[in-house]
Amino acid sequence: MQATRLAIPDVILFTPKLFGDERGFFLESFNQQCFERLSGLRRNFVQDNHSKSQKGVLRGLHYQLPPKAQGKLVRVVQGEVFDVAVDIRKSSPTFGRWVGEILSEENKRQMWIPEGFAHGFITLSDTAEFLYKTTDYYAPDYERCIAWNEPSINVQWPCAEAPVLSAKDRQGLALNAAETFD
Numbered sequence: 001m002q003a004t005r006l007a008i009p010d011v012i013l014f015t016p017k018l019f020g021d022e023r024g025f026f027l028e029s030f031n032q033q034c035f036e037r038l039s040g041l042r043r044n045f046v047q048d049n050h051s052k053s054q055k056g057v058l059r060g061l062h063y064q065l066p067p068k069a070q071g072k073l074v075r076v077v078q079g080e081v082f083d084v085a086v087d088i089r090k091s092s093p094t095f096g097r098w099v100g101e102i103l104s105e106e107n108k109r110q111m112w113i114p115e116g117f118a119h120g121f122i123t124l125s126d127t128a129e130f131l132y133k134t135t136d137y138y139a140p141d142y143e144r145c146i147a148w149n150e151p152s153i154n155v156q157w158p159c160a161e162a163p164v165l166s167a168k169d170r171q172g173l174a175l176n177a178a179e180t181f182d
């Protein structure tokens, strides 16, 4: 496993070591010791999630507030997405800034989205299956959504047409109206 810190260095891109042979391939999709060594963090992942999306579907920008904040370790096992993390920690020098990376079946990369970040992705392939581990349980009362197209964040989503959104995501808040992290 190789780790690269992104322009917001608390967000980490992991590239697993791939063992290919005539049967196919093998990789370690999660190894607690490697995660701790490469990130310098100790986290207890308690939930695994799996979603499938059609092309043009955008899910985000989502987060849970403390005491139910979630760190997320995300990856794609089928298809391709553009995955985005937005720093919403008020005390951070990069508050309101975003980073984005392509995650795909092909590159097998994983992104660590720490607590204190809003997260979203857009599906670039016909379909995409998205898997992620979280450091706390789903808690709908603490769940919040910032609008995917919040102008002050200005994520450069790689899509020409209007994305497909859930009813909830169409109600995403402006950054200055959203509860964020102290």
Ligand SMILES: Cc1cn([C@H]2C[C@H](O)[C@@H](COP(=O)(O)OP(=O)(O)O[C@H]3O[C@@H](C)C(=O)[C@@H](O)[C@H]3O)O2)c(=O)[nH]c1=O
Pocket (backbone or CB within 6 Å): 049, 051, 059, 060, 062, 063, 072, 119, 120, 121, 137, 138, 166, 168
């Ligand atoms: C996220 C989640 C949803 N659900 C249910 C609630 C709802 O009926 C259905 C679909 O939920 P949503 O529309 O919120 O799913 P989705 O839009 O895929 O939400 C996810 O988006 C990405 C970007 C994230 O970062 C995740 O943390 C999560 O917020 O699944 C759970 O039971 N457990 C969960 O952990």
